[in-house]
Amino acid sequence: xxxxxxxxxxxxxxxxxxxxQLGNLGIYTIGDLLEYYPFRYEDYRIREIHExxxxxxxxxxxxxxxEPSVRYFGKKKTRLSVRVLIENVLITAVFFNQGFxxxxxxxxxxxTLTGKWDRHRLTLTVSEFKVGEASRQNELAPVxxxxxxxxxxxxxxxxxxxxxxxxxxxxxxxxxxxxxKYKLLPKKEAVLRLHYPQSTELVKQARRRMxxxxxxxxxxxxxxxxKFKREQTKGLPMPVTTEKVDQFIHSLPFPLTSAQQRVxxxxxxxxxxxxxxxxxxxxxxxxxxxxxxxxxxxxxVDAGYQAALMVxxxxxxxxxxxxxxxxxxxxxxxxxxxxxxxxxxxxxxxxEKIKAGETHxxxxxxxxxxxxxxxQKLGLVITxxxxxxxxxxxxxxxxxxxxxxxxxxxxxxxxRTLAISVFGDMDVSIIDEMPAGRKTIETYWVKHxxxxxxxxxxxxxxxxxxxxxxxxxxxxxxxxLDVQNAIDVHAILQAHFKEYKVGLMHxxxxxxxxxxVMEEFSKNRSQxxxxxxxxxVGVNVPNATIMLIYDAERFGLAQLHxxxxxxxxxxxxxxxxxxxxxKSDVGKERxxxxxxxxxxxxxxxxxxxxxxxxxxFGQKQSGLPNFKIADVVHDYRALEVARQDAVEFVNSxxxxxxxxxxxxxxxxxxxxxxxxxxxx
Numbered sequence: 001x002x003x004x005x006x007x008x009x010x011x012x013x014x015x016x017x018x019x020x021q022l023g024n025l026g027i028y029t030i031g032d033l034l035e036y037y038p039f040r041y042e043d044y045r046i047r048e049i050h051e052x053x054x055x056x057x058x059x060x061x062x063x064x065x066x067e068p069s070v071r072y073f074g075k076k077k078t079r080l081s082v083r084v085l086i087e088n089v090l091i092t093a094v095f096f097n098q099g100f101x102x103x104x105x106x107x108x109x110x111x112t113l114t115g116k117w118d119r120h121r122l123t124l125t126v127s128e129f130k131v132g133e134a135s136r137q138n139e140l141a142p143v144x145x146x147x148x149x150x151x152x153x154x155x156x157x158x159x160x161x162x163x164x165x166x167x168x169x170x171x172x173x174x175x176x177x178x179x180x181k182y183k184l185l186p187k188k189e190a191v192l193r194l195h196y197p198q199s200t201e202l203v204k205q206a207r208r209r210m211x212x213x214x215x216x217x218x219x220x221x222x223x224x225x226x227k228f229k230r231e232q233t234k235g236l237p238m239p240v241t242t243e244k245v246d247q248f249i250h251s252l253p254f255p256l257t258s259a260q261q262r263v264x265x266x267x268x269x270x271x272x273x274x275x276x277x278x279x280x281x282x283x284x285x286x287x288x289x290x291x292x293x294x295x296x297x298x299x300x301v302d303a304g305y306q307a308a309l310m311v312x313x314x315x316x317x318x319x320x321x322x323x324x325x326x327x328x329x330x331x332x333x334x335x336x337x338x339x340x341x342x343x344x345x346x347x348x349x350x351x352e353k354i355k356a357g358e359t360h361x362x363x364x365x366x367x368x369x370x371x372x373x374x375x376q377k378l379g380l381v382i383t384x385x386x387x388x389x390x391x392x393x394x395x396x397x398x399x400x401x402x403x404x405x406x407x408x409x410x411x412x413x414x415x416r417t418l419a420i421s422v423f424g425d426m427d428v429s430i431i432d433e434m435p436a437g438r439k440t441i442e443t444y445w446v447k448h449x450x451x452x453x454x455x456x457x458x459x460x461x462x463x464x465x466x467x468x469x470x471x472x473x474x475x476x477x478x479x480x481l482d483v484q485n486a487i488d489v490h491a492i493l494q495a496h497f498k499e500y501k502v503g504l505m506h507x508x509x510x511x512x513x514x515x516x517v518m519e520e521f522s523k524n525r526s527q528x529x530x531x532x533x534x535x536x537v538g539v540n541v542p543n544a545t546i547m548l549i550y551d552a553e554r555f556g557l558a559q560l561h562x563x564x565x566x567x568x569x570x571x572x573x574x575x576x577x578x579x580x581x582x583k584s585d586v587g588k589e590r591x592x593x594x595x596x597x598x599x600x601x602x603x604x605x606x607x608x609x610x611x612x613x614x615x616x617f618g619q620k621q622s623g624l625p626n627f628k629i630a631d632v633v634h635d636y637r638a639l640e641v642a643r644q645d646a647v648e649f650v651n652s653x654x655x656x657x658x659x660x661x662x663x664x665x666x667x668x669x670x671x672x673x674x675x676x677x678x679x680x
Contacts, residue, residue: 002031002169003030003166003169004029004030004031004034004166004169004170005029005030005031006029006030007019007028007029007030008022008027008028008029008030008032008033008158008162010030011030011033011158011161011162011165011166012161012165013157013158013161014158014161018150018154018158021148021149021150022150022155022158024147024148024150025145025146025147025150030162030166030169033158033159033162034159034162034163034166034167034170034191035191035210035628036144036155036159036628037194037195037210037628037629038142038143038144038194038195039143039144039145040143041140041141041142041143041197041200041203042057042114042140042141042143043057043058043059043140043200044059044114044139044140044141045059045139045140046059046060046061046112047059047060048087049086049087049089049091050087052117052119053117053119054117054118054119054120055116055117055118055119056116056117057114057115057116057117057127058114058115058117058124059112059113059114060084060086060091060112060113060117060124061086061110061111061112061113061133062084062085062086062087062091062110062111062113063084063085063086063108063109063110063111064082064083064084064105064106064107064108064109064111065082065083065084065085065090065107066082066083066107067082067107068080068081068082068101068102068105069081069082070099070102072099076097077096077097078096078097078098078099079094079095079096080094080095080096080098080099080101080102081093081094081095082095082105084111084113084124089122090122091122091123091124092121092122092123092124093111093113093115093123093124093126093129094123094124094125094126095126095129096125098126101129104131105131109131109132110131110132110133111129111130111131111132112129112130112132112133113126113128113129114126114127114128114129115127115128140197140198140199140200140203142156142194142195142196142197144156159195160195163191163192163195167188167191167192168188170187170188170191171187171663172186172187172188172663173187173213173217173663173664173667174187174212174213174216174663174664175660175661175664176660177660178645182212182641184205184208184209184212185205185206185209187209187210187213189206190205190206190207190209190210191206191210192206193205193206194206194207194210194629207629208638210628210629210630211629211630211631211635211638212638212641212642214627214628214629214630215627215630215635215638215639215641215642215643216642216645216646216664217664217667218627218642219639219642219643219645219646219647220646220649220650220664220667220668221668221671222646223643223646223647223649223650224650224668224671226278226426227650227651234274234275234276234403235273235274235275235276235277235403235405236276236305236379236402236403236404236405237272237273237274238271238272238299238300238303238304238305238379238405239272239303239304240268240271240272240299240302240303241299241302241303242268244299244302245264245268245295245298245299245302248295248298248331249261249264249295252291252327254435256288256291257287257288257431257433257434257435257436258433259287259430259431259432259433260287260288260291260292260431260433262429263281263292263429263430263431264292264295264296266279266427266429267279267281267292267295267296267299267407267429268299270405270427271296271299271300271303271380271405276403276404276405276406277405277406277407277427278406278426278427279406279407279408279426279427279428279429280408280409280410280414280426280427280428280429281293281407281408281409281410281429281430281431282409282410282414282428282429282430282431283409283410283411283430283431283432284411284431284432284434284565284599284600284601285411285561285562285564285565285600286434286435286438286565286568286569287431287432287433287434287435288431288435289384289409289411289431290320290323290324291327292431293309293324293382293384293407293409294323294324294327294328296380296382296407297309297324297328297333297361297380297382298327298328298331298333300379300380300405301328301333301360301361303379304377304379305377305378305379305380305404306354306357306359306360306361306362306375306376306377306378306379306380306401307360307361307362307378307379307380307381307382308361308362308363308364308368308375308378308380308381308382308397308400309324309361309362309363309364309382309383309384310364310365310366310368310369310381310382310383310384310397311363311364311365311383311384311385312365312384312385313365314339314340314341314365314511314514314515315514315515315518316384316385317337317339317363317364317365318337318339318515319540320363320384321335321336321337321363323540324361324363328360328361333360333361334353334358334359334360334361335359335360335361335362335363336350336353336354336359336361336362336363337363337364338350338354338362338363338364338365338367338368338373339364339365339367340365340367340511341511341512341515342367351372351373351374354373354374354375354376355374355375355376356376357375357376357377362375368397368400369396369397369400373400374400375400375401377401378400378401378402378404379401379404379405380404380405380406380407381397381398381400381401381404381405381406381407382406382407382408382409383397383406383407383408383409384409384410385409385410385411385412408426411562411565411600412558412562412600412604414604430601432601438568439568439571439572439573439574440568440598441547441564441567441568441574441575441576441598442573442574442575442576443564443575443576443577443578443594443595443598444575444576444577444578444595445552445578445580445591445592445594445595446577446578446579446580447579447580447581448579448580448581451579454548454577454579455493455496455497457546457575457577458497458528458546458548459497461545461546461575462497462500462527462528464572465543466543466544466545466546466572467521467524467527467528467529467541467543467544467545467546468527468528468529468544468545468546468547468548469528469529469531469544469546469547469548469563469566469567470489470493470528470529470530470531470548470550471531471532471533471547471548471549471550471563472485472486472489472530472531472532472550472551473485473532473533473550473551473554473555474486474532486504486506486530486531486532487504489530489550490502490504490530493528493530497527497528500526500527500528501520501525501526501527501528502526502527502528502529502530503517503520503521503526503528503529503530504517504529504530504531505517505518505529505530505531505532506531506532507532517529521541521544522540522541524543529544533555533559533563540569541566541569542569542570542571543570543572544566544567544569544570544574545567545568545570545572545573545574545575546567546574546575546576546577547563547564547566547567547574547575547576547577548577548579549563549576549577549578549579549580550579551579551580552578552579552580552590552591552594553580553581553582553583553584553587553588553590553591556590556607557590557593557594557603557604557606557607557610558600558603558604558607560578560590560594561594561600561603561604563576564576564594564598576594578591578594578595586610589610590610593606608633609633649661649664
């Protein structure tokens with residue numbers, strides 16, 4: 001048995017109660033303990049004043065130059081200050097609420113001080129001190145995340161004991177040639193250096209080693225999963241007629257962009273292959289994903305199969321039905337809508353036609369995955385805005401057929417770094433080119449005190465016959481958040497724009513009421529639509545030229561970009577106005593980035609940097625493992641290298657047979673990835 005896979009109670013001094021506290025930190029085995037790394041290090045190395053930055057936490061050594069003085073203020077609050085001579089410079093050391101240390105501070109004594117440095121006032125606010133010369137010069141002290149009644153000192157003692165008893169059991173899983181190729185430390189040394197750092201350089205090297213290992217193991221899982229899943233799961237090799245598909249493309253009212261054509265070619269190759277397609281299609285708002293989906297559906301139906309498209313909202317389902325019916329019905333292809341609003345006799349008739357294969361393309365919401373929905377010959381499953389559906393929902397739809405090809409679509413451009421992590425088991429296609437003639441949406445950031453000017457600008461657009469969206473973060477007034485809510489804004493705008501009709505839409509409306517409000521707006525019977533973010537996906541009103549977003553700092557960049565994409569869909573110049581008074585630097589940065597670029601992929605990279613991967617889809621949906629030390633944003637280069645290595649290893653016969661790869665192959669066996677146990 002692997003020694004470090006044993007329970008943490010095997011370590012001397014760790015009883016049941018301590019084990020329970022360690023369990024709260026996710027530490028159950030000795031291995032978990034040894035790989036529970038510090039999240040930062042306190043730097044106690046003696047620094048020179050001239051090299052120190054303002055507001056930095058530093059350690060200085062000097063000689064006490066004056067008598068300490070204590071000032072009292074408030075209840076039991078004190079401020080002790082003393083002058084200290086460091087490198088011929090007099091600084092002031094300040095101790096808050098530590099008046100009792102006055103006796104220890106004698107003129108002429110050497111003192112070591114740690115605290116926050118104020119470069120402008122030559123003042124150090126002291127958090128720790130020691131009278132006498134530093135005994136731990138050049139030391140870095142690890143800081144661990146602890147919780148409950150477990151103290152950091154206790155955790156450090158347990159880690160020390162664990163390393164003492166089991167440190168020699170830490171085995172390298174990386175082959176020697178990889179250590180040599182990337183100049184990586186052996187694992188035992190890396191783990192030791194992370195817990196007992198001798199220098200920042202050694203910590204960097206140790207961290208670099210463990211980051212690569214974490215990423216490589218993760219990517220090996222993804223690539224092995226992909227390889228064996230594809231080889232075990234035969235797809236439906238469709239007899240795709242290239243000539244007919246080309247004819248259909250030439251019959252479209254507009255030419256495909258080269259990016260669309262490239263993606264179509266990739267999908268056609270997948271459809272006709274022996275393996276099941278598992279492809280993610282990314283495309284910015286308005287890049288033409290729907291047309292690509294329609295071409296894939298046409299090829300599927302022409303080959304004798306049915307196609308299903310699942311979307312998150314009824315509004316979006318109806319929009320897709322309209323646009324896809326327009327493209328496919330002239331060719332005799334039957335397109336149907338299946339959603340929560342299709343009920344009774346009409347629903348029963350729909351289900352019978354789907355089961356009999358008379359309906360070729362079925363578009364709907366999660367109603368598609370209900371038990372009574374049976375397809376005759378489902379060949380292609382497309383999921384739009386796939387991250388809005390859970391893994392289980394996507395699996396149920398896929399299981400409605402016998403290994404149908406699967407295409408996931410998203411208009412939320414996922415940064416390359418995140419796509420590699422989350423969708424490593426998929427092929428990724430990107431439409432990174434906009435159709436010709438599409439005007440860039442002009443984006444402006446304005447403060448709330450400019451609202452009158454904004455309303456005047458909207459009025460000018462309305463007089464031209466155009467329409468406007470107004471987005472608010474909340475439905476009703478909240479005492480917790482000082483934000484404009486949709487109901488209040490609706491009342492204000494109704495009073496201001498007396499000659500125009502102002503609609504109101506939010507998540508609490510019944511779906512039939514939402515449809516009614518949306519239809520009014522899309523047919524220009526209302527000129528302004530006040531809404532919460534329910535219009536974020538799938539509303540297509542080419543006549544709308546203004547998107548005004550209240551309290552824009554409360555939205556992430558990806559969401560702001562999605563909202564902006566609701567306008568600019570017609571021939572007229574469109575505008576996005578961000579009404580915001582952000583207090584934080586991150587909020588200000590978001591507004592600035594939005595005004596500088598319309599490129600969704602650039603925005604998504606920045607959003608990832610500002611918010612982190614967990615917030616990008618929501619922690620539960622992100623699909624990211626909890627890496628112990630690696631960070632997909634900041635370590636993305638290591639992630640890409642690890643992925644390339646994993647692809648090469650998994651597809652090499654030497655990997656499966658060579659002795660030096662045995663620890664990695666054993667790791668995959670432990671994950672159940674070679675026996676097929678966990679492939680689904």
